[in-house]
Amino acid sequence: MTARSDAEALDARDPLLGARDRFVLPDGVVYLGGNSLGALGAATATRVAATIEREWGDGLVASWNGAGWWEKPVALGDMIGRLVGAAPGQIVVGDSTSVNIYKVMHAALDLRGDRRVVLAERECFPTDLYMLEGIRRTRPAIDVRLVGPDPDELAGAVDASVAAVLVNHVDYRSSRRRDIRAVADLAHAHGALAVCDLAHSAGAVEVALDEWSVDFAVGCTYKYLNGGPGSPAFLYGATRHLRDAAQPLSGWHGHARPFELTGEYEPAPGIRRFLCGSPPLVAFAALESALETWETVDLAAVFAKGQALVDLLVTLVDECCPEVEVASPREAADRGSHVALRHRHAYGIVRALAARGVVGDFREPDVVRLGLAPLYLRYVDVVDAVEALREVLDEEPWRRTDEGARPTVT
Amino acid sequence: MTARSDAEALDARDPLLGARDRFVLPDGVVYLGGNSLGALGAATATRVAATIEREWGDGLVASWNGAGWWEKPVALGDMIGRLVGAAPGQIVVGDSTSVNIYKVMHAALDLRGDRRVVLAERECFPTDLYMLEGIRRTRPAIDVRLVGPDPDELAGAVDASVAAVLVNHVDYRSSRRRDIRAVADLAHAHGALAVCDLAHSAGAVEVALDEWSVDFAVGCTYKYLNGGPGSPAFLYGATRHLRDAAQPLSGWHGHARPFELTGEYEPAPGIRRFLCGSPPLVAFAALESALETWETVDLAAVFAKGQALVDLLVTLVDECCPEVEVASPREAADRGSHVALRHRHAYGIVRALAARGVVGDFREPDVVRLGLAPLYLRYVDVVDAVEALREVLDEEPWRRTDEGARPTVT
Numbered sequence: 001m002t003a004r005s006d007a008e009a010l011d012a013r014d015p016l017l018g019a020r021d022r023f024v025l026p027d028g029v030v031y032l033g034g035n036s037l038g039a040l041g042a043a044t045a046t047r048v049a050a051t052i053e054r055e056w057g058d059g060l061v062a063s064w065n066g067a068g069w070w071e072k073p074v075a076l077g078d079m080i081g082r083l084v085g086a087a088p089g090q091i092v093v094g095d096s097t098s099v100n101i102y103k104v105m106h107a108a109l110d111l112r113g114d115r116r117v118v119l120a121e122r123e124c125f126p127t128d129l130y131m132l133e134g135i136r137r138t139r140p141a142i143d144v145r146l147v148g149p150d151p152d153e154l155a156g157a158v159d160a161s162v163a164a165v166l167v168n169h170v171d172y173r174s175s176r177r178r179d180i181r182a183v184a185d186l187a188h189a190h191g192a193l194a195v196c197d198l199a200h201s202a203g204a205v206e207v208a209l210d211e212w213s214v215d216f217a218v219g220c221t222y223k224y225l226n227g228g229p230g231s232p233a234f235l236y237g238a239t240r241h242l243r244d245a246a247q248p249l250s251g252w253h254g255h256a257r258p259f260e261l262t263g264e265y266e267p268a269p270g271i272r273r274f275l276c277g278s279p280p281l282v283a284f285a286a287l288e289s290a291l292e293t294w295e296t297v298d299l300a301a302v303f304a305k306g307q308a309l310v311d312l313l314v315t316l317v318d319e320c321c322p323e324v325e326v327a328s329p330r331e332a333a334d335r336g337s338h339v340a341l342r343h344r345h346a347y348g349i350v351r352a353l354a355a356r357g358v359v360g361d362f363r364e365p366d367v368v369r370l371g372l373a374p375l376y377l378r379y380v381d382v383v384d385a386v387e388a389l390r391e392v393l394d395e396e397p398w399r400r401t402d403e404g405a406r407p408t409v410t
Numbered sequence: 411m412t413a414r415s416d417a418e419a420l421d422a423r424d425p426l427l428g429a430r431d432r433f434v435l436p437d438g439v440v441y442l443g444g445n446s447l448g449a450l451g452a453a454t455a456t457r458v459a460a461t462i463e464r465e466w467g468d469g470l471v472a473s474w475n476g477a478g479w480w481e482k483p484v485a486l487g488d489m490i491g492r493l494v495g496a497a498p499g500q501i502v503v504g505d506s507t508s509v510n511i512y513k514v515m516h517a518a519l520d521l522r523g524d525r526r527v528v529l530a531e532r533e534c535f536p537t538d539l540y541m542l543e544g545i546r547r548t549r550p551a552i553d554v555r556l557v558g559p560d561p562d563e564l565a566g567a568v569d570a571s572v573a574a575v576l577v578n579h580v581d582y583r584s585s586r587r588r589d590i591r592a593v594a595d596l597a598h599a600h601g602a603l604a605v606c607d608l609a610h611s612a613g614a615v616e617v618a619l620d621e622w623s624v625d626f627a628v629g630c631t632y633k634y635l636n637g638g639p640g641s642p643a644f645l646y647g648a649t650r651h652l653r654d655a656a657q658p659l660s661g662w663h664g665h666a667r668p669f670e671l672t673g674e675y676e677p678a679p680g681i682r683r684f685l686c687g688s689p690p691l692v693a694f695a696a697l698e699s700a701l702e703t704w705e706t707v708d709l710a711a712v713f714a715k716g717q718a719l720v721d722l723l724v725t726l727v728d729e730c731c732p733e734v735e736v737a738s739p740r741e742a743a744d745r746g747s748h749v750a751l752r753h754r755h756a757y758g759i760v761r762a763l764a765a766r767g768v769v770g771d772f773r774e775p776d777v778v779r780l781g782l783a784p785l786y787l788r789y790v791d792v793v794d795a796v797e798a799l800r801e802v803l804d805e806e807p808w809r810r811t812d813e814g815a816r817p818t819v820t
Contacts, residue, residue: 098663134675
């Protein structure tokens, strides 16, 4: 096994080592759940307190203008834009990822009004499919067709009946990464739109929405972006669609002139038309603090380190834990920044690792999912995690633990 | 004019005087914007910090279960239930008021599938109408008919073609209060459903959703409930509808077994089926702190004080400011806890009052809107506010101020 001292040497020359100081991590914990809930930033609690005490407490209702609350959905969206390759004015923050999927898929269907087919992924995070079911409640003519992970299967399924292709950039379970540029090219070649769910890729791997000509995208801010539990999601709409795009959650925050309080809805001219109601400003404060940390780092270095951490983990698991199957792609370019390990006692392993301070999560039916958030993890954390895994495999504690409790949330 | 000493005497024997200590209000400010953004609770910043540092920072992803995050939408909903007369298990907190209107109106339309007409109010807060427009994007057969404030006009418009009646309990501008029990009885007599928007009544006046047989309701938590800027809204669904009600924002948080991550959506058995995606837990912490203050007060005393404050304001305006028209109902039972004052220089008056530390807001075209949140306002605040209004009317500062800036948000 790679000596811990080798990992320490890698950490010592890591250009991102200082970024770890911007986070608060509990003592004795190797946190491999950052792909599910990102760690707390060191500046976040203070920033939120300032928003609460100064902007809300002192500024009161005048802070909608005075503290820029009204502009936050776009301002935070532009900060995220840098992380996902989107020029300003194409991203808003607000609502949940699920709600945003609903908005963009309606918008895509409207823009391709003569087409009825939506292609989606059979193995995607289920809420994508649940939202498509919701769309079909009022658009029953829509035909949702599901494809597997093989790019050839997707390629074979796109034709002139397809309105939109909805794919996840990185699969929540397997970590498989789609070539989104290829998906967009394929969709466009058949006159369809490309919609991308970035939940498990934003902040984990390179994303270039503009360059890849993605039409719409949604993403999560509470995973690698570290916005806090349940922090509002983001929504990308390419500039070329913003004049004509419409969506049914047409609340007053998306109105062209919300303060005139007219009876007729008129969508705002740009990306704001994807807003709906008032956003949670206290949650926004935590997200803004997290995004400020992102502004201080070199993205290429972050993504390279994420791949190096995963490479190290895969190498060590292969070497030390042969009874565990690495169920994620072995090529860095084909995966995200988390790893799926398969074992029939996956749930017991996750619990036993947690008892040793190594926090990962379990995914049905047999996956130990370990996230390697490059902003705050070190190479030694990977070594320690695999060492703990080896111990757990040797001790087989699931033989005596209660495995009936509910697993944690994604 | 009522002497300030009389108001001081009223404050001295106010059973709610102690509640003011649970809030942080800026020095020298008479805050009459609590109907727009409620004041900050004294315990809120600390509570939010604890959620951030302990639940997020230390507990990390395990807090979804360990800190009860998964249960918060219903737990907070039950706390709100006491304030609006709803037995437990019928309210969830999450998403915005606008999004929740979308959910409940779709649900109501599905439950009355053979009917096409929705009755709504011409003068309601416009987002209600915007969301109905959004619904019509995918249900173009729906016919939205608008009625004025007169109850007789509503009564004359309900017939067997009406699926649902959507009314605001208290009008956001005029403060006019509907008799919701009568609306529900009327709707039910014609086989229609009654849907109520409580944005300007929850925490301001008595609400008895169960007793009045309301079918669905939505409400705002950042006004009288003091949940913080943009804090998530609530949604009520009467128990009798929860088995059959469906809504199209069918995200994984509303699934019966979200952790099985199956491909098919199956709605949760109770009110949880109205949830969609992950809620903002940091914002929830602020709301929970505010709701804990509500648990300490006698609701009847709160609502009685609100009416007494409004009565005092109306009396003083009539007496001292005859050039201002009281545009709200004069009977306490017919209005909420805010007052609309009409004057052609309304916008200039609002700005000049703010410069004197009296914070209200402007509503198009000519309304000075003053909210009297009974939890933290005193009778002397009312006297001081009217004195400032008298000064402003005498000095006519709008003759020299720039009135072009954008007004504040509701």
